[in-house]
Structure formats: C-alpha cells, structure tokens
Amino acid sequence: MKKILVTGGLGYIGSHTVVELQNAGFEVVIIDDLSNSTIDVLDGITNITGKSPAFEKLDLRNKADVADFFLKNEGITGVIHFAASKAVGESVENPLLYYENNINTLVYLLQECKAHRVENFIFSSSCTVYGEPDTLPITENAPVKAAISPYGNTKQISEEIIIDTCAVSKMKSISLRYFNPIGAHHTAEIGELPVGVPQNLVPFITQTAAGLRDELLVFGDDYPTPDGSCIRDYIHVVDLAKAHVVALQRLLLGKNESNFEIFNLGTGKGSSVLEVVQTFKKVTSQKINYRIVGRRPGDVISVYADTAKANHVLGWKAEKTIEDALSSAWKWEQKVRKL
Numbered sequence: 001m002k003k004i005l006v007t008g009g010l011g012y013i014g015s016h017t018v019v020e021l022q023n024a025g026f027e028v029v030i031i032d033d034l035s036n037s038t039i040d041v042l043d044g045i046t047n048i049t050g051k052s053p054a055f056e057k058l059d060l061r062n063k064a065d066v067a068d069f070f071l072k073n074e075g076i077t078g079v080i081h082f083a084a085s086k087a088v089g090e091s092v093e094n095p096l097l098y099y100e101n102n103i104n105t106l107v108y109l110l111q112e113c114k115a116h117r118v119e120n121f122i123f124s125s126s127c128t129v130y131g132e133p134d135t136l137p138i139t140e141n142a143p144v145k146a147a148i149s150p151y152g153n154t155k156q157i158s159e160e161i162i163i164d165t166c167a168v169s170k171m172k173s174i175s176l177r178y179f180n181p182i183g184a185h186h187t188a189e190i191g192e193l194p195v196g197v198p199q200n201l202v203p204f205i206t207q208t209a210a211g212l213r214d215e216l217l218v219f220g221d222d223y224p225t226p227d228g229s230c231i232r233d234y235i236h237v238v239d240l241a242k243a244h245v246v247a248l249q250r251l252l253l254g255k256n257e258s259n260f261e262i263f264n265l266g267t268g269k270g271s272s273v274l275e276v277v278q279t280f281k282k283v284t285s286q287k288i289n290y291r292i293v294g295r296r297p298g299d300v301i302s303v304y305a306d307t308a309k310a311n312h313v314l315g316w317k318a319e320k321t322i323e324d325a326l327s328s329a330w331k332w333e334q335k336v337r338k339l
C-alpha cells in the first residue's frame, strides 16, 4: 500500500481528497496546522471510509518540525500539497504572511522531499494564474497574467519553484489549476466550513439560506455577460478530489509526459452568479434574499476551463452537476447548523 502525505488534509479540498485516496487503497498521512480546519474532520473522513488516516498537527513554517516529520515517517511515496492560505483580501492586507505561509512552507517541504527521495508531488494551483483571459474557454497554454493579489502571486511563484526543482532533480510534479470548487460529500460528513464571514459565493448563499446572514450581496450586474453578473466554472469538490488520485497514479505509474505538467480542473461550463442563486433556489426550495451592489475589486468577468487536456491526457472528467453540488452544499450547511 503506497503511503501518501497530504498537507492541509483536514481542509476543504484536502479532506475530500483523503477520502478518495483511502477509497482507492492508499495509506494516508495528514499534516495540518488546524488554522482553517478542525480535528472533527478526521471523524468525518473515518465515518465515510471506515479508516482513520494518520494525522499530525504541524505548522509547515517550522522548518525543523518539517525535517523531524520526514525523519519519523519513512516510506512516503508521494505528496499532495494543499496547505496554504487562500483569502484574497487578507493577502492584500498582509502580503508577508502569505509569502511566509505559501512560499516558505513549499520550499521546506521540497527540501525534505529531496532529502528523502520523495519524487511525486501534486500541487494545488488555481485558475487565478490566468487573470482576465484573452479567450474562453481557458486552455493550459493561456498566458499566466500578472497576479492581482499576493495570494495569486504565491500560486504563480510556487509553480515556478516546482518547475526549477523538477529541472535539477528526479522530482515529478503535476500542478492542478482549480476553477471554483463547491459542494460537499454526499454523506454530509465533510464539507466547506469557512471561519468568519464567507468570502466565496456558495458558502455565503448556504449561510444566508440558513439564516446566519441577512442577504447575499451580488457583486455587480453590469458586466458584459448575458445577465450582467460574473461567470465562473463551478466544479463539485468530489470530482476535483478524484482528479488528485488520477494525477497521483499518473506520476506513480510514470505515465507523465514531462516532469512538470499542468491540468485545468473545471467542468468546462460557465455559470453566472445570478444563475447559481436561481439554481440553488430550484434544488433546495429555499428563499435567498439578495441585493445587487457594486463590483468587487479584483474580480475577473468570466472564466471557465477548456477541459480537453484533463479529459484526454489525464483521463478524468467532472461527472457531477451544479445541481448536485448545490444540494450537497445545502445538506452540509443544514447538518452543521443542526437545521
């Protein structure tokens, strides 16, 4: 049984990926600093899979702790690296925190991978690297645009660090550029649990339906799109999680065509903010108070993935619908709020 280290494995995407890894027969070791997750997530994973993954609370900013961890945990064959901070606004206010949390930690992790000959590395990247794209849908060949936020910059720099590392070592890596992950596991054992006021659309919608927020603010209806609101490619988190297992197996079987590959992970279909609100109402029969306000600084107009490379080269395709994703997000919110 192959042992895989999952950093940030108790987080939103990390926890869903741990479930899929265990379902596929991998042995999982999680490290997480619990800064944006809780230990209860371990129970959720165990309830779904019938198996409790190994877990260590560890802050990757402590270089010595990272070195210690690798000394104590022999036999790791691959790493899926989720652990990072991801709030765009916070990154603008505190850029050094983001460079420390997202860049220093990556360097320490790669140093230990090198020292312990761990040569398979999956990286959590983001469609944010494309900025406002010139053409839609977005292929992996689209240019990386100057980052709008320090958060976005950390994703670009991280990819460059990994490329440079792969060029001079036996390291093989796949960077997965996520579009907008939403939804929860169908069992409602795990899901997205933002700390404080949600910044992202779907948790804001579910919290509004649950009565925690008075109204959803829709950021702009004067964009050049059919209904004037922004368009994103919303992908079910379970589909996204499965892509990590496929990418890892690709590296482990040596099927990669180069030592650094990039795949867009999306559905290929764009939905507007107002369409998401309407679909949520349709699938849950919940009322959502919303109000149109001004544009949010830094928002791009429209992004959705060209999925051809992921479909044909990686051999993965998003299978779930936005309806599935929104109803699972609502089921999860109801469970968390005991509704």
Ligand code: UD1
Pocket (backbone or CB within 6 Å): 086, 088, 126, 127, 128, 152, 180, 199, 200, 201, 202, 204, 216, 217, 218, 219, 220, 230, 231, 232, 273, 296, 298, 299, 300
């Ligand atoms: C954002 C980041 C992205 C990051 C991701 C991580 C920006 C520009 N992009 O994606 O880099 O990888 O989060 O989580 O910040 N919306 C509302 N009202 C709300 C919340 C959102 O109208 O209360 C709208 C937004 O304007 C946007 C859409 O919903 O059009 C999706 O927003 P969000 O869920 O925050 O994701 P992104 O901005 O696409």
